[in-house]
Amino acid sequence: MWTNSMLKQNGMANFTKNRWACVVVCLILGIATGGGSGSVGSNVGRNAGGSSSNGSLDFNNIDWDVLIPIIMAVMAVLLVVLVIGLVLKIAVFAPLEVGCQRFFIVNRVQEKAQINNVAFGFKTNWKNIVKVMFFKNLYLFFWGLLCGIPAIIKGYSYRLVPYLLAENPDMTADEAITLSRQMMNGQKMNAFVYDLSFLGWILLSALTCGILYIFYVGPYKKCSDAELYTAIKETYNPQAVM
Template structure:
């Protein structure tokens, strides 16, 4: 049975042997999953006066135009997520799987999904996200549980892009049966590293914590795959 310390030791070793490639792929993966989103705040009093002036100038036509632009931007974002970022996410996980097996995995692995059954990857990742969204609409806790159930889908597609959507999602759920709490505890073991990333304004996160975590996640996937027994159902 795998242990968190073992996974993290192997992950750290895999990170150090190919440091800069892991950092670059981690940045790409962060963009794909929205990890680079940020916001800003201004003075409340100044905002209040400015907003009042803008509200006085707004007409129904201007409001309709703003809503239309926002709607188009949202639609474009969703389309890019489905056909581009999800596929890149699979490619990034492909890189981390390969990186644990060879000395010098190439960054070009991130394009794997565009060269190997792209449409099937798009469909599978879309369905995974859709199911997760629907479960999250029910309640916060079911959404978290299902996130762990579907956690392995990108890795499965990275290893076998010809696997059907139903097979990949079902297999991920079956492989995570009995492993969700273990994976949750594994994730919690990185809290100290996340705090370090926050304290250093993300610098430690980009150049150490997140690449280290991604390499360890590939170890987690491999460990679960190697211990999975389809004849034993654990809940």
């Protein structure tokens, strides 16, 4: 049975033997998993359009013929940005995430894995990878609407999908998601405790404005995450879930 200390020890060894490649791939993975979403903020002056003597907004003085086209233009721009973000998330960032996990899996068994492994998702059954990751993220989105514990549990249930695709890019969505759920059956709490073991490092990274995370904690954890996937895969017993 694997232990957190064993996973982290092996992860550190895999990180140190290929340090700078791991740092670069971890940065790419950060873009892949966080680059598909963004926020747009705007500040509106409190006295826009005029105000009455008591400081409240006076709608009678607003020139709606001018304001409505501006509002429509802003909404159109935001819609375009949203569509572009979704397309990038689905068609680019998802297969890039699979490629990054491919790198960390390969880095376990090779002396020095090559950064070009991150292109795996684009060179090997790209359409299927995009489809599987789309359904995985779609299911997580709907579970996320429930908030709280159910969303967290499902996040752990689907955790292994990118790793499974990194080794089996021809798996269907049903196969990958079902297998991830089965493999994580009985392992979700173990994985949660494993993630908590990095909490101190993450808090320390915050004190360095993320610099420590970029060059040390992030790639160290991603190498250890690949160890976690391998350990769960090796201890998985299909008969136990039949």
